[in-house]
Amino acid sequence: MALTATGIGSGLDISNIVSVLVDAEKVPKEAIFNKTEKSIDAKVSAFGSLKSELATFQDALEKIKSGTELNQRKVSTGESTFLTAEADKFAQTGSYNIQVEQLAAAHKLGGINVGDPALAVGEGSLDLTVNGDSFSITVGATDSLQTIANSINEANDNVGVTATIVTSDAGSRLVLSSDNEGTDNQIAIVANDTVGTGLDDMFGAGNTTELQTAQNSIVHIDGQKVTSQSNNVTTAITGVTLNLTDADLAETTVFKIELDTETVKENVKGFVDAYNSLISAIDGLSSYDVDKDEAAALQGDSVIRSLESQLRNMISERVTVGSETIALYDIGIETDRYGKLSIDDTKLDQIIAEDMSSLEGLFATTDTGVANRLDSLVDGYVKSGGVIDNRNNAYTKDKSRLDDQRAAFTIKMEALQARLLKQFNAMDLIVAQLNQQSSGLSDRLNSLPGVVKQ
Template sequence: MAGISFPGVGSGLQVSEIVTAIVNAEKVPYQNRVTQKQAEFTTDISAVGSLKSALQEVNTSLEALGDADNYQQRTASGRDDFIGIDTTKDAVVGNYSIQVDALASSHKLMSGAIDSSTPVGEGTMTIEVDGDSFDVAATATTTLSELRDLINDNAANDSVVATIITDGSDQHLVLNSKNTGVSSEIKITVDDIDGNDTDGTGLSQLAYDALAATPVLNMTEVDQALDAQITIDGNVTVSSSTNEFKDVIDGVTISARKVHDIAGGDDLSKATISEDNSNIATGINAFIESFNALVDLSNQLGKSEDGAVGALAGDSMLRNVMSKIRSQFTTDFETGVSSSGKTTHSMLAEFGVRTERSGHLSLDSDTLNDVIESDPDRVQNFFVGTDTSTGFVESMDELLEFYTQSDGLIDRRIEGNNNQISKLEKDVEAFNVKMDALEARLYAQYNSMDTLVAQLNSTGSYISQQLDNMPGVVKDS
């Protein structure tokens, strides 16, 4: 704007009000149009964003139905103080009696009493468990506690743990195998400096080999290395190096916890393996819930009656996505092969999923349970697919991702709206510059006019004064 001026001083006109009115005559309609456009773009971004979220919820709800591991699961009962049971979907349905005859245990040896400050003996000790061995070298000054550390810190030792039990000034070396079972038995051979490796003096006092032709038992066996053993249905006896029996019954893992004392009145454990398909109804209900929420949102966004208009009323994208989703409900998907060798197909409604007049879905549980009971493979194949065809879930996933993926149709639309908003912001900046120039120009023109009028008024006053002072001029009283 021009420098300091006093608009209207010469002319008496309200120059500021006139200039403001002229500028606003152009600015206000433009600002109203821009504000309306920005609101339209922002509303569309919010609307399609909420639509995307609802579609993603539908897609997420289908994940469980698309996982083959969630079908035809097994439920095991009969866990008690004696056994634990875990199953996979490969478990054979049936009832079993199980008796725990023995628990697996690790091998444990203890040395005789050795003075804590006395060297244990010079030589090399070889410790072997289940075919794996490592050597420990003892010097002439190695004490029992130092020997313990040499055993535990040996990089090749992955089979035994050495500890010390102290009794006054005497110590006992205790070796415990890390694993259980008969194969965990500890063998200790000694290359003693005195040349006698089994006489129980020096380092040979720690020798132990119960399986040698002439057994060497210079350490005491505290716990015997034993396999676990169970008997199934009174006829099949099975052993394990651990207390876990995997796939002794197909798809079942039995954990032995406590030995049965049948003579003492303990009852045999009873295990029951049954089929569990409850997760199918749970998955379908989750899908129905998310789809019904999508229907409610679609009705809200697309509403165009009773004087209320939704943000996406008449929008082709909203109509198309809802139409395509509903078309999946009436699409045939491969479900197996009939007894005559023909490929069979099914639609969603055959599993109890109904479309209500409102457009919402509901589940007829009786229909679903009947199909599951008669042919669970049919249900799984419909949702998951077969080796030769896609299922309902994968087909829906492909459809929904076209709209919801990071570079999908909805994101491209949101990006377009944001670009339009950015363009409007730049246009507003340019328009404001234009309005500033117009305002400055108008003030300059009105100031010039005001100055001219002031000059004319001054000249008029001067002429009038001169005329009044001319000789012979008579004034009217």
Template sequence: MPLITSAGIGSGLDLESIIRASVQAESTPKIDAFTRKQESLKVELSAIGEVKAAISKLNDTIEKLADPENFGKRTATIKQPTSGDLFSVTPTKDISVGKFDIAVNQLAQGSRAVSADNAFSSVDDVVTASGGTLTFKAGADKTFDLTLSAGATLAQLRDSINAATDNFGVTANIVNTGDPLVGSKLVLTSSVSGDGNDLVITSDTAELDAVETHDAASNPTGGMVIGSDDKAKDAIITVDGLAVKSTSNTFKDAVQDMTINVLKASDVDGTGTADTAQLNIDYDKESVSTLVDEFIANYNNLIGNIGFQTRIGKPLNGDSSMRGLKDQLVNTIGKPLTDAGPFGSIFDIGLTVNKEGYLEKSSLVRSINDAMDQNFDDIGKAFAGDNGVAKDLEKLLGNYIDSSGLIKQRETSLNGQLDDLKDDVANHQYRMESFEAGLRKQYAGLDVLLANMKQTQQYLGAQLANLPGFTKTK
């Protein structure tokens, strides 16, 4: 007889439905269990991830609290005169707080040398017919040489000075006056400021005398003149009545541990009184207050996250590690302090923990603003000192979020269980395929048997119908 390729073809029974129902009855409870387990692991993993994120955010703030530099900043407030800004300042963490009256008597400047009248009639004048070398100097250590080719013009001299790679700061310009008695003026400006740092130009040929700087004693034939107002000068400021000089417009440590950059000279009134600006150096209380607020917000975010994830019905309900973290946080921030002045704990600087475990600002002992006004440096020691709270908090949080920390171990375990679950599902699917194959084998035999019986029945019926005296029922 022909091969039966579909269950029930031979017998006429709906064996496919029977097989599907049998496989489904065997498989569904297992698949449902796998799905519930997977969802449970994913929810727990998500909850752990949220707690980890909150710990990491708090740890970022703790790292800033553990850095003494963040408690050593100073702010500079300048009340400038109505005539304009006189200076800017950059204080360091070592500067003492205080107030200063500062006037700018004189800005620093480099020297300016101008060629003699009618030394050059135009930019095309030849400055040297045979060529030569000019040497430029300013101050003790600024120098460069410039070699000119034969026939070099005034314009070529200007361009060569400006393009020299070792030029220390000499700028050349040409001013065409339009007056035949004055001619074209070569103007050389040096950026090297400070008393005694005038530009000095010499050469190795008399042809270039017109470009050398004039000095009545050492070089009377030099044609470049530096006027009295064009000489290099120091900057001069007055700090609380005391005159201070600098070779540049930057004063480093004129007030110890502070850099002052002068911007303009003070205006002087009819009585000879110069405008002054009032400089106030204070502790950077605002940045510390902002950092403490960030600490409170991120601490409370972590406490709230732990509370939410451990509620009844949540994946971390009853989790001992979460309860342990919360208890350790409270114990750590309340630790006794040493070497922090009058502060025995951070609660003495104006913080407290309420009954829900959240940090708050408090003025019960003193407010944090009072603490900063009275003992600013000790606040830094309370957090960032060797025995400060921040270092212990860093260590505590690191135990949870470092590469070998408890949170990482927990995540690794949960991800491992999810991977194992995938293997379990694959194995279950294999078993169900084998189970279905076994059913089909069994039902195939039944199908063949019933088909044979049906054929036998049909054969016997036909034979009986042909017997003498057999009457068919119509």
């Protein structure tokens, strides 16, 4: 009869023996698996940190890679309630006296008032024209004023008309408003009846009321009259948009334009700080700690070595601006032996005050400017499908292969354990049988005549 408990026959702890033998093969291999997994996770985390630093660096580059962002203007209108203003890099510094004589207004037309806006109006079509452009809507026999308004507002070819229903003491009427101010944007409407005269009676010639006259804005800049179709005057002063809010010819607003030197310097300093932070991050991710005898996650990695090399090369190169070349050193930004940047404030302040064109050319020249080239470089790493994404995809595949290896190894160890248990149990059974035979033989020998038991 077979034994049902291991070790009874031999007296050996077979389960423990098998466990020790299996662990002797399993533990070292699992340690390798764990070390490999930890290394992959550390690299994925490191590339995540690098990607975050690169994104922060791109944010800083965004403020200097275009002349509009870098070469900013500061405007002032005092406490004026008549206008606000904006100025781009093309605006020249200066001061202007401005009087707002008249605000621009949008044209508004109203149809005939009716007692019940839910009733049908007529059947046919309405042709609407604004500034020479036209579109038409079809009016059904059961269409109410609201249905007509919806048809106008939702027309795909609407050329700039908004329709609303206004209800007053006199009744309800359809009101048409031009989407833009100015005399060029007056609304014309033609009613075409196919049945009866309902549309013509409401919107035909002589049956509409001009609720608001279209008019242009009028401003006086240093005594010079300027007329505009809009309350946003963009062509009067180069690089300046005047946003008119109120009118009174007797009131003067003093409008000033200055170079925003503080913002310019702040943006340049932001670039330097972000670059230094990026270099520190790269150093931290690729360094070797001699005291701890420990390498960082990306120590020796080709991706991070290539990135650092390209960054330093771009920082040191000269950029052609006009007939000359200029480098960061020329505007007061120097590189130390650790690859970090520092600013000579006196030199940078002088460049900002006297030669903004060179500063703008150095950073913001399309394709060749330092900020644009750095941004293109960084984008190649952080964009979807870029260098970092590709590397992370490779790590994902490595993890998948590692999982497969773990699973295969687990099956192998389970098979080894089962085999060893089978072998030891077979040995245990044989030992038990031998013990039984030995005991039986001893009993028979002891029972022989003449045998004296001690």
